[in-house]
Amino acid sequence: MTGVIGIVVALGLLYLFASVKIVRQGYQYTIEYFGRFTTVASPGLNFFPAFFYRVGRRVNMMEQVLDIPGQEIITKDNAMVGVDGIVFFQVLDAAKAAYEVSDLYIAIMQLTTTNLRTVMGSMDLDETLSKRDEINARLLVVVDQATEAWGVKITRVEVKDIRPPGDIVNAMGRQMKAEREKRALILESEGLRASEILKAEGAKQAQILEAEGRREAAFRDAEARERAAEAEAKATQMVSDAIASGxxxxxxxxxxxxxxxxxxxxxxxxxxxxxxxxxxxxxxxxxxxxxxxxxxxxxxxxxxxxxxxxxxxxxxxxxxxx
Structure with missing residues (x-):
């Protein structure tokens, strides 16, 4: 009789331990009742009777990073470029993430890859190289709208690398060199033009100052002659007055x-x-x-x-x- 009681107590303890569910921080567990979803277990100690309730999915609620593998994309001007990127997302609804999509990670990866081809395919090569922020913003809007039904929030989409073909890279290098040489010639021409203008302005100012100097000298000479003539006239007048007085x-x-x-x-x-x-x-x-x-x-x-x-x-x- 004592052995039977011991067995019952042991089975009761095992059942009790089997019914306790401990959820770690940053995760949520979906609880199923005979295979049907009933509730979500929050982090901490939870009790659900064993054999009737079981854990369905363990969902990571922290922000996660998904690497988008490299792929070849044809741009609007028929240039083949290699692109890879990353996606930052966070699960907001554990039930939807567990039961609304079969494999959340593969779904997000495929969705991002498809929309990346669509967005970059509508741009020229120069636009894809210079407008990464625009590409990231457009991808974020499209992917976030599509994953909203899965209880997922796309926080950020980044294009890591864009690799144009080798011949296009060489052509772009030659174009950049030609453009810089053109700018150098333009700047040199503008410098020579400015130098000639300054020289002409200096010569003009020198001639103006020289003419003003000659004018001032002529004015002073005329003034001196005028004063000399006045002095001579005054002296002559005094001599005339002396002669007139005898x-x-x-x-x-x-x-x-x-x-x-x-x-x-x-x-x-x-x-x-x-x-x-x-x-x-x-x-x-x-x-x-x-x-x-x-x-x-x-x-x-x-x-x-x-x-x-x-x-x-x-x-x-x-x-x-x-």
Whole structure:
């Protein structure tokens, strides 16, 4: 009797252990009642009577990565390229992922491969090489819509590598080289053009400045001649006033001044070894005497009335030959 009780207790413990279901974190188990889906077991300790309930599918609920194998695709301009990629997805509904599709991984791979051919087949070779972001976005939208019924969320689709044929790669290399040489020639031509423009602008500015300098110099020369003419006119006016007042000594003074300046110029000449005077010495002496008389009168008259300011002195032989 004791042995029978022990056997019953042992069988009860075995049944109890068989009914306990422990689900790991990141997974969900589908529970079937005589082969029919009833519920989903969440992570942790779950109890379902054995022989009546059993675990149907163990579904990974974490985000997963599926590698898309390389394949040959013909582009819109009939270029054969090799392409491979990866797909990131996550199961959101364990029941749908377990019972709505036979093999989830193969289904996602085949669906991505087919749509990759469709998307890249509608593009030229240059577009496939330069618009990877557009290819990824279009694939993501199409594949995500198709897998929504399976309880799967496609989080990301990436094209890893695009391999054009060898002859096309060589042609693209030659094209790139020609394009860069073209840019170099254009930049060099633009540099030469800019240099010539700057040189022309500099020459133009130099000519303008030179012309302005000549104009300023001519203006200053004219102003100097005008002032010299005003001074000469003023001196002539003073001499005329002196003559009109009956002062002959003023005439003698200016004549003597002209003679002395002219003789000084002959004497200052570096090549003057012999000087010939066109006037007699007695005339010069008489003129000097007149200067002396004028000086005496000027000293005597200064005591009574101060003399008027002297006329500005002019250069030799100005106003004609004496």
């Amino acid at each position: 002062s002959t000594q003023a005439i003698n003074y200016f004549v003597a001044q002209k003679y002395v300046d002219a003789v000084g110029r002959f004497a200052d000449s570096p090549n003057a070894k012999t000087i010939l005077f066109p006037v007699e010495a007695t005339q010069l002496i008489g003129t000097l005497g007149g200067i002396g008389e004028l000086a005496k009168e000027a000293i005597g008259g200064r005591r009574d009335n101060p003399p008027p300011p002297p006329a500005p002195r002019r250069g030799p032989f100005e106003g004609g030959q004496q």
